[in-house]
Amino acid sequence: MNRQTFELLILGSSAATPTSERNPSSQLLNIAERSFLIDCGESTQIQLRRFKAKFQSIDHIFISHMHGDHFFGLPGLLSSMHLLGRKQKLRIYCPKELKDIIDLINKVSDTHLNYSIEWIFTNGNGLNLLFEDSKVQVYSFPLMHRILCTGFLFKEKPLPKNIDKQKLEEHGISVADILLLKAGKDVHDENGNTIKNSELTIEPPPPRSYAYCSDTIFNEDIVQYVKNVDLLYHESTFLEDNAERAKKTFHSTARQAAEIARQARAGKLLLGHFSVRYGELEQFVNEAREVFNNCEICQDGKKISV
Amino acid sequence: MNRQTFELLILGSSAATPTSERNPSSQLLNIAERSFLIDCGESTQIQLRRFKAKFQSIDHIFISHMHGDHFFGLPGLLSSMHLLGRKQKLRIYCPKELKDIIDLINKVSDTHLNYSIEWIFTNGNGLNLLFEDSKVQVYSFPLMHRILCTGFLFKEKPLPKNIDKQKLEEHGISVADILLLKAGKDVHDENGNTIKNSELTIEPPPPRSYAYCSDTIFNEDIVQYVKNVDLLYHESTFLEDNAERAKKTFHSTARQAAEIARQARAGKLLLGHFSVRYGELEQFVNEAREVFNNCEICQDGKKISV
Numbered sequence: 001m002n003r004q005t006f007e008l009l010i011l012g013s014s015a016a017t018p019t020s021e022r023n024p025s026s027q028l029l030n031i032a033e034r035s036f037l038i039d040c041g042e043s044t045q046i047q048l049r050r051f052k053a054k055f056q057s058i059d060h061i062f063i064s065h066m067h068g069d070h071f072f073g074l075p076g077l078l079s080s081m082h083l084l085g086r087k088q089k090l091r092i093y094c095p096k097e098l099k100d101i102i103d104l105i106n107k108v109s110d111t112h113l114n115y116s117i118e119w120i121f122t123n124g125n126g127l128n129l130l131f132e133d134s135k136v137q138v139y140s141f142p143l144m145h146r147i148l149c150t151g152f153l154f155k156e157k158p159l160p161k162n163i164d165k166q167k168l169e170e171h172g173i174s175v176a177d178i179l180l181l182k183a184g185k186d187v188h189d190e191n192g193n194t195i196k197n198s199e200l201t202i203e204p205p206p207p208r209s210y211a212y213c214s215d216t217i218f219n220e221d222i223v224q225y226v227k228n229v230d231l232l233y234h235e236s237t238f239l240e241d242n243a244e245r246a247k248k249t250f251h252s253t254a255r256q257a258a259e260i261a262r263q264a265r266a267g268k269l270l271l272g273h274f275s276v277r278y279g280e281l282e283q284f285v286n287e288a289r290e291v292f293n294n295c296e297i298c299q300d301g302k303k304i305s306v
Numbered sequence: 307m308n309r310q311t312f313e314l315l316i317l318g319s320s321a322a323t324p325t326s327e328r329n330p331s332s333q334l335l336n337i338a339e340r341s342f343l344i345d346c347g348e349s350t351q352i353q354l355r356r357f358k359a360k361f362q363s364i365d366h367i368f369i370s371h372m373h374g375d376h377f378f379g380l381p382g383l384l385s386s387m388h389l390l391g392r393k394q395k396l397r398i399y400c401p402k403e404l405k406d407i408i409d410l411i412n413k414v415s416d417t418h419l420n421y422s423i424e425w426i427f428t429n430g431n432g433l434n435l436l437f438e439d440s441k442v443q444v445y446s447f448p449l450m451h452r453i454l455c456t457g458f459l460f461k462e463k464p465l466p467k468n469i470d471k472q473k474l475e476e477h478g479i480s481v482a483d484i485l486l487l488k489a490g491k492d493v494h495d496e497n498g499n500t501i502k503n504s505e506l507t508i509e510p511p512p513p514r515s516y517a518y519c520s521d522t523i524f525n526e527d528i529v530q531y532v533k534n535v536d537l538l539y540h541e542s543t544f545l546e547d548n549a550e551r552a553k554k555t556f557h558s559t560a561r562q563a564a565e566i567a568r569q570a571r572a573g574k575l576l577l578g579h580f581s582v583r584y585g586e587l588e589q590f591v592n593e594a595r596e597v598f599n600n601c602e603i604c605q606d607g608k609k610i611s612v
Contacts, residue, residue: 017386020355024382042382043349050325066414072382076330076348079374080323104410108372109454110402147416297364 002103004032004135006156006208008231008306011047013272015237015251016069018042023300024069025214029154029234032135037061038152038212045072045080051301054085060131062138063094064214065149071098075105077112086115093130093140095148096121101282102235122150127225139224143216145250151213153225167200203213208306212267215273217247218256223263231306232266233275233298239287242275254284258291272298310338310441312462312514312612314537317353319578319604321543322375322559324348328377329606331520333539334359335460343367343456344518350379351386357607362392366437368444369400370520371455377404381411384419392421399436401444401454402427433531447531449522451556457519459462459531464583465510473506514612519571519581523553524562529569537612538572539604541579545593548581562589564597574604578604 007030012023015282024041028048035058037044048055055077063071071094081090092098099119106113120130124142131138133158140150160182168178177187186197211226213234226232234257238246247251252273261269273283278284281297287304288295296304313336318329330347334354341364343350354361361383369377377400387396398404405425412419426436430448437444441463446456466488474484479501483493517532519540532538540563544552552559560577567575575598577590577597584590587603594601603611 016357017389018352018382020352023352023418036431042379045353046324046329046349048324049324067416068381068385068411068415071376072385073348075374076324079378096416101407101410101414103405105374108401108407108453110376111374280583 010302039070040073045077138211144219145215155209156207217250225260230267233270240300254287258288261292269295316604316608345376346379348378351544353385428494450525451521461515467507480484523556539576542577558595567598575601
């Protein structure tokens, strides 16, 4: 059975200072042909081009917090969207200060975008539904960093039950009853016999989910928000050799990220936001695997299907 | 004779929207081991790394105007300079609005730079001396664009006369007279005879100059400021096929850039800021050469010695 798309593209995996191989934080998530951009470090528009992602199909941008390595690429992306003819509305979910910056930039450059931006401001209070349509829900939840910072949780909505067409014919069930079946009801055959829903339907695959935890100190309060996610991105700026530094700068180590994944019973852990001091990234996986086995590292251009 | 360095490195050559081969405007000029960054489009810090230029040695940044493709890389560069341990003062020459943007960004991200910035604000009134030391002078001059925009003129200071040591000995001139000779004075030999300055000195090579004309409509008023420069960068966003569009958007064509170079009797013309609509850049050179022969195009990573 073909499932709808649920794929993550890594656009940047570095911490605050980019390197020649790694851009600052940004990810593009595609769920059922909805394109969600998550954080937008400098050069994100160039990474989108480089990895052949269509940036005009991005209708939703989520910015976790106001440190530059998570948003310095946004002014340029907004400008290019404008110059390349965008008309459709863009929604940006972010701390309210980001709007002040974009407004000021547009004012001093005398720029008038040809499309509208709807701003949805995040806050640090529990789980907040930011966006919902027929297929997807997106929530923010608090992280603990030096300034206001939120994670984002992306959830597929439950799919309707699949109808077993062969059994439908065998029982002579009318097509009009399909909606009842999809809603989980039992139906009747031509002779008035009740046919149980479960006999005529196939359970859809369980909805999938992805949680993005950008910059945060090790904080077990996160676990409640990311419980049972299929894929968990958790920053690991440092290794345990810099655990003190991690704590002081409100960042995490690979082992701490793994501990959150373990407690949350995540399906898989994705590590990223690596400090420029580390050359060999395999160390991050090795350290994390001592606590949580199913993990991998972000690399610019990597695609991960959920 | 080894002359002091006077070399330009192209970091970006595209107009407003970057492409996979061309970044937005930025150039690094090295005169006598002074590093001047001219404009700072998005990803400039990544280009500096890519082309192995030491960005901590940049002490002067010149921003021509407040369109994003000329400054969106500045916040990230300032941040990386800070994170990588910069202590020495940085001078930024720019429209005053840029300080407002940087101040706001630093405020909302709770960033406190470890080095100080001295802001020198540009204006559109004639030729203004922005910086001067023992070797170099830098001036701004007005361009005509949709918002306040200035060009920059970089001039070597005249070098002192070189002393012809052999002749000095032949005439038995004392070492103490060297300063007089360097200042252009005549001196006396042991017998009290006057020896003409020109007999004992060699004229230094003439001082070199570079003028940077970023975004501007074709405007012959520029000529007075860039007269006789050795190298003239003049934007050529369009070719003549889009002359109307150039005028409307306050940009220039390659032919118009060449006309400024011809009138200014520049040594060489450098074309850049190419609209993304043009694939084959050889067209720009061909069009310009109909008016001014000695020209070449900017390419990211290209070095040009003056």
